[in-house]
Amino acid sequence: MIHNFSKNGKGILVKYASMSFEVIKEDLGSAARLGRLTTAHGVVETPVFMDVGTLGSVKALEPRDLKELKAQVVLGNTYHLLLRPGPEIIAAAGGLHSFMRWDGPILTDSGGFQVFSLAKRRTFTEEGCRFNSHIDGHEFFLGPKESMAMQRVLGSDIAMVFDECLPYPCDRARAEASVERSIRWARRSKEEPHAPGQQVFGIVQGGVYDDIRRHCAESLVEIGFDGYAVGGVSVGEPEKYMYQAVDASVPFLPKDRPRYVMGLGVMRQMVECVARGVDMFDCVIPTRIARHGTAITRKGNVAIKAAKWAFDQGPVEEGCTCYCCRNFSRSYVRHLLACGEILGLRLLTIHNVWALNRFMEDMRKSIADGTFGAFREEYSKIV
Amino acid sequence: MIHNFSKNGKGILVKYASMSFEVIKEDLGSAARLGRLTTAHGVVETPVFMDVGTLGSVKALEPRDLKELKAQVVLGNTYHLLLRPGPEIIAAAGGLHSFMRWDGPILTDSGGFQVFSLAKRRTFTEEGCRFNSHIDGHEFFLGPKESMAMQRVLGSDIAMVFDECLPYPCDRARAEASVERSIRWARRSKEEPHAPGQQVFGIVQGGVYDDIRRHCAESLVEIGFDGYAVGGVSVGEPEKYMYQAVDASVPFLPKDRPRYVMGLGVMRQMVECVARGVDMFDCVIPTRIARHGTAITRKGNVAIKAAKWAFDQGPVEEGCTCYCCRNFSRSYVRHLLACGEILGLRLLTIHNVWALNRFMEDMRKSIADGTFGAFREEYSKIV
Numbered sequence: 046m047i048h049n050f051s052k053n054g055k056g057i058l059v060k061y062a063s064m065s066f067e068v069i070k071e072d073l074g075s076a077a078r079l080g081r082l083t084t085a086h087g088v089v090e091t092p093v094f095m096d097v098g099t100l101g102s103v104k105a106l107e108p109r110d111l112k113e114l115k116a117q118v119v120l121g122n123t124y125h126l127l128l129r130p131g132p133e134i135i136a137a138a139g140g141l142h143s144f145m146r147w148d149g150p151i152l153t154d155s156g157g158f159q160v161f162s163l164a165k166r167r168t169f170t171e172e173g174c175r176f177n178s179h180i181d182g183h184e185f186f187l188g189p190k191e192s193m194a195m196q197r198v199l200g201s202d203i204a205m206v207f208d209e210c211l212p213y214p215c216d217r218a219r220a221e222a223s224v225e226r227s228i229r230w231a232r233r234s235k236e237e238p239h240a241p242g243q244q245v246f247g248i249v250q251g252g253v254y255d256d257i258r259r260h261c262a263e264s265l266v267e268i269g270f271d272g273y274a275v276g277g278v279s280v281g282e283p284e285k286y287m288y289q290a291v292d293a294s295v296p297f298l299p300k301d302r303p304r305y306v307m308g309l310g311v312m313r314q315m316v317e318c319v320a321r322g323v324d325m326f327d328c329v330i331p332t333r334i335a336r337h338g339t340a341i342t343r344k345g346n347v348a349i350k351a352a353k354w355a356f357d358q359g360p361v362e363e364g365c366t367c368y369c370c371r372n373f374s375r376s377y378v379r380h381l382l383a384c385g386e387i388l389g390l391r392l393l394t395i396h397n398v399w400a401l402n403r404f405m406e407d408m409r410k411s412i413a414d415g416t417f418g419a420f421r422e423e424y425s426k427i428v
Numbered sequence: 429m430i431h432n433f434s435k436n437g438k439g440i441l442v443k444y445a446s447m448s449f450e451v452i453k454e455d456l457g458s459a460a461r462l463g464r465l466t467t468a469h470g471v472v473e474t475p476v477f478m479d480v481g482t483l484g485s486v487k488a489l490e491p492r493d494l495k496e497l498k499a500q501v502v503l504g505n506t507y508h509l510l511l512r513p514g515p516e517i518i519a520a521a522g523g524l525h526s527f528m529r530w531d532g533p534i535l536t537d538s539g540g541f542q543v544f545s546l547a548k549r550r551t552f553t554e555e556g557c558r559f560n561s562h563i564d565g566h567e568f569f570l571g572p573k574e575s576m577a578m579q580r581v582l583g584s585d586i587a588m589v590f591d592e593c594l595p596y597p598c599d600r601a602r603a604e605a606s607v608e609r610s611i612r613w614a615r616r617s618k619e620e621p622h623a624p625g626q627q628v629f630g631i632v633q634g635g636v637y638d639d640i641r642r643h644c645a646e647s648l649v650e651i652g653f654d655g656y657a658v659g660g661v662s663v664g665e666p667e668k669y670m671y672q673a674v675d676a677s678v679p680f681l682p683k684d685r686p687r688y689v690m691g692l693g694v695m696r697q698m699v700e701c702v703a704r705g706v707d708m709f710d711c712v713i714p715t716r717i718a719r720h721g722t723a724i725t726r727k728g729n730v731a732i733k734a735a736k737w738a739f740d741q742g743p744v745e746e747g748c749t750c751y752c753c754r755n756f757s758r759s760y761v762r763h764l765l766a767c768g769e770i771l772g773l774r775l776l777t778i779h780n781v782w783a784l785n786r787f788m789e790d791m792r793k794s795i796a797d798g799t800f801g802a803f804r805e806e807y808s809k810i811v
Contacts, residue, residue, distance in 0.1 A: 101760070101763065102769050104770055104771070107774075130766070133739075134759055137741065137759065355517055358520065358521065373529060374527075376517055377521065384512050387487055388488060389485075
């Protein structure tokens with residue numbers, strides 16, 4: 046169902062479209078594109094940054110805060126929610142949307158990344174991975190079948206296939222074998238039953254090996270998914286390998302499907318990935334660094350906890366319109382952080398989530414009005 | 429300026445009135461009364477529960493939350509704010525109201541209680557108390573002069589005199605000597621300069637000795653204050669001694685001034701004190717027990733963290749209209765608390781602050797419509 050600048054049902058010009066995704070505009074100087082992803086819980090304007098709600102809450106924020114901060118998608122972590130509170134309790138609530146009272150779109154990951162990064166004593170078989178909880182050592186098993194079953198219980202709008210996330214560095218033989226298995230798991234993930242209206246995204250793995258990534262991407266496209274992610278980045282590799290992984294994957298993915306780089310939340314990196322044709326991102330960065338006293342600003346990160354702000358009556362970020370910046374001084378927020386007051390990290394969380402959502406909104410505007418090149422140039426300097 | 433059922437400027441019938449306080453109605457079956465306390469930052473309906481914002485924030489709440497939760501007065505702690513961030517930083521912001529962005533009334537304590545309960549290596553002299561910070565051991569000095577100077581910087585609407593809080597138990601000789609000095613400190617506290625529009629309240633001490641409390645009350649009234657507190661309760665004494673302290677103090681305080689029992693936040697105890705003619709309370713209970721997973725309800729405290737709520741789809745309190753109860757299940761809040769999620773303690777804080785403010789509102793209504801006796805009876809059973 047690929048159109049060439051046809052109009053959709055709402056009269057919006059569409060360049061490419063699949064069942065759930067429309068590309069409205071493509072940038073002339075890069076592969077950046079403006080899109081609309083339709084989910085069972087609403088439309089998502091892309092490029093989009095998704096806020097991570099690991100355990101069923103974007104840390105320190107309420108659903109009404111997320112609406113105020115123009116959050117579009119909340120990400121739930123299958124691994125974390127499997128361990129606590131477990132599928133029975135979420136099923137009793139009727140799924141994650143009603144459990145956490147978020148009526149917008151939810152994307153759930155498959156647990157593959159957390160099995161790799163958090164779980165203890167992993168044993169991989171063709172069926173999946175047996176591991177022990179990083180919380181209490183309790184034994185669990187996650188494979189494509191179990192992951193999709195859990196994501197079905199969560200009732201997310203977008204489910205991710207279960208895959209193995211490769212470490213960096215990783216030798217070629219291991220990468221080849223792992224990717225073949227991840228492709229088999231992707232097929233089985235697709236074949237499992239899904240929640241009503243639930244889309245399923247494949248994940249391109251392959252480490253730093255371009256040909257393996259290409260093979261993975263082409264195999265996934267052959268199976269056919271609603272969207273495609275680039276996985277196995279942000280695992281400690283140098284930044285250039287991250288872009289290399291994107292460059293080795295995106296060209297082999299269909300233009301009418303959303304593309305998602307997992308675990309990325311640095312402004313400079315996101316703008317570079319958007320320039321390479323990526324539509325979606327997620328990361329714990331805005332909420333995690335807020336809890337450590339760091340603010341995201343247009344000019345880079347600022348340690349608000351620093352003593353130099355003790356008397357500063359200005360807002361966390363000049364010109365910012367979030368609740369924190371409209372009302373409170375750096376002096377006050379710094380004081381709260383220095384005392385470990387919950388309000389301090391909440392105010393910075395509000396600011397940081399707003400800062401990244403505002404950043405994506407500005408980026409979408411720049412694609413819409415043909416100034417993405419300048420936007421990319423501006424953020425390439427931000428460390 | 430005592431009237432007998434005259435009308436005030438707004439046409440409200442007033443039974444007793446001083447410059448800043450009006451008694452609008454007295455209960456027939458007890459000493460309970462309905463009042464209006466006018467401060468430089470607005471009118472306070474009494475009886476009132478004041479929310480404690482120790483370090484310049486009611487823990488986990490924003491000023492907009494406090495408005496939504498109908499909080500009337502925020503209490504700031506002179507001792508805590510002296511240690512962190514210190515008077516210079518608050519002075520730079522122009523006082524506590526603008527530092528924390530709370531435009532309603534603020535009451536500040538004198539630090540006397542924290543010197544007693546928190547400070548290390550105390551040395552008392554006629555001038556005050558030298559002590560070491562419980563945070564970093566830094567040495568400070570607080571006496572009537574220093575406390576009033578700090579409260580002047582804070583710019584609170586109501587300042588408390590600097591006094592010595594006696595422990596329980598305390599022998600008579602020590603109580604007598606301490607109270608004489610506290611009376612001298614009260615006089616000096618009154619004589620110090622105050623912030624514009626700042627009222628000053630005296631504090632009745634005397635431990636469990638009725639005649640010492642009476643002597644203290646009468647001495648303070650002779651000096652003359654805008655309001656009077658009963659101090660030295662909630663220091664570990666049996667409940668009956670708390671009521672005894674109130675009974676030994678309140679009858680000797682003027683009817684046209686507000687009366688405040690410090691450090692009390694248990695519903696049953698507050699209703700008993702209101703029945704004895706008390707108008708004001710404060711306590712960390714609602715915010716502190718929220719952080720420990722306990723909800724305040726009309727039927728008593730409920731440990732929401734308990735496993736029995738794991739699947740419960742009902743709200744924290746049936747019939748409650750707070751944001752937490754309107755939206756979330758016990759199952760969800762319990763899950764958040766069990767995982768140590770900030771949102772869990774924030775949601776319970778919202779509920780608990782609302783629960784006590786609602787309780788005081790209901791109590792005021794019961795005095796207004798002549799049903800306080802039944803209200804008192806109902807809450808006498810709540811443990």
